[in-house]
Amino acid sequence: MESCTWFCVAAAAVYTFTLLRKLGLGFDAGFWPMAIVGASLGFIISPGFCGLVLLSCSLSLVWNTESRRRRELLPTESRAVLITGCDSGFGHALAKLLSEMGVKVFAGVLDVNGAGAQQLRERGSENLQVLQLDVTDGSQIETAHRYICTQVGDAGLWGLVNNAGLLHCPVDAELHPISVYRRCMEVNFLAAVSMCQVFLPLLRRSKGRIVNMCSLAGEVPMPTYAAYGASKAALSIFSKVMRLELSVWGVKVAVIQPTGFRTNIFGNSDDLSHYRDEILSGISPEAREDYGETYISSLLDRLSTMSNQMTEDLSPVVDDMRHALLSVRPRQVYTPGQLGWLLPFLHRWCPTTTFDSIIMSVLKYTGCEPAGLQRN
Known part of the structure; x- marks a missing residue:
């Protein structure tokens, strides 16, 4: 149980760092509040589940941000x-x-x-x-x-x-x-x-x-x-x-x-x-x-x-x-x-x-x- 708790703490640290780093890069405004609520519920249910949720959210933030940066470039012709x-x-x-x-x-x-x-x-x-x-x-x-x-x-x-x-x-x-x-x-x-x-x-x-x-x-x-x-x-x-x-x-x-x-x-x-x-x-x-x-x-x-x-x-x-x-x-x-x-x-x-x-x-x-x- 203790190892699961520390896993959750480490995952929370990774998620917090990722969130602060990615704020303002254009991902959906409602994504991270919902992720926090979901992670909190997960911690109550199971620290191990909480850690998995937070790590998944971190990966999603990185993927979502970088993919949108690549997709949203304007055409370059005539500029x-x-x-x-x-x-x-x-x-x-x-x-x-x-x-x-x-x-x-x-x-x-x-x-x-x-x-x-x-x-x-x-x-x-x-x-x-x-x-x-x-x-x-x-x-x-x-x-x-x-x-x-x-x-x-x-x-x-x-x-x-x-x-x-x-x-x-x-x-x-x-x-x-x-x-x-x-x-x-x-x-x-x-x-x-x-x-x-x-x-x-x-x-x-x-x-x-x-x-x-x-x-x-x-x-x-x-x-x-x-x-x-x-x-x-x-x-x-x-x-x-x-x-x-x-x-x-x-x-x-x-x-x-x-x-x-x-x-x-x-x-x-x-x-x-x-x-x-x-x-x-x-x-x-x-x-x-x-x-x-x-x-x-x-x-x-x-x-x-x-x-x-x-x-x-x-x-x-x-x-x-x-x-x-x-x-x-x-x-x-x-x-x-x-x-x-x-x-x-x-x-x-x-x-x-x-x-x-x-x-x-x-x-x-x-x-x-x-x-x-x-x-x-």
Whole structure:
């Protein structure tokens, strides 16, 4: 009897995890309340029966969700999508995937002569066009807009994916020069606002989609991510306001909040050297003394370590981006990756002191202490 009880407890844990993970993915609203009632009755009758019911419900949730995601995609013919930041990473992978599906893709790149742009051109796909598009350059945005207008005609533009982004280097908020905050806001937030304003007439014409690449750091406070997180938080609330305002036009807005995936947003060795010089030249003498160059340099070394620890499989994010663009019933927020749903859940429901302890234990940098703390 005791083993049956523990089996039921374990099955309940699996079911609870599955339910929380799948909420909002489009399964029937009445399914899980009925499953809970059925499982409760099963526990009264027999713990073993209860466990079987809960495991069956978990499998049904997974099957129902994934099968509906596959079935409900819209036809791709005569649909055109503009994606920013296609030099590498998520944008690069999405451009290839959508063009293979038959979507006409305008892939905006920061460097039209770069390796990423060349790889896209070498695919030789009629559905894939590479455009020079620095999202912080108004003239390049207007040039891209004029060209796309000539290509889509009366059908309009079906999708805009604001994927281009800048991370800089995760360091304590006090150490970021104001120029870094401005640059993150310009690339991660203001550029997306500008893209939406310019291309919305084309999106209204098709009653299409806007997909904005946000971040878990924009919803959950994370140590050393002040500049990046603030810019993504601004983009997140902007997206949610736009979702409300554009609903009357039939335009849907979705937010993607990925966790840790390895892309070129982490930069290279030259970028790290530039970050170090920029930080050390921008901080006050007092901050330089309190933190110490050893601590600051160790944070920069941590960036390359973090990149190596991230998963290289971008498919969870790219699949969610595709779903947001082509699903009959897209979700408002997608959270691909490990802890993508858990940390926001804890942030929303845990007492502040409890969440602070959790997030600091998970993300606090312990490789080296600031010089001032060592003296104390």
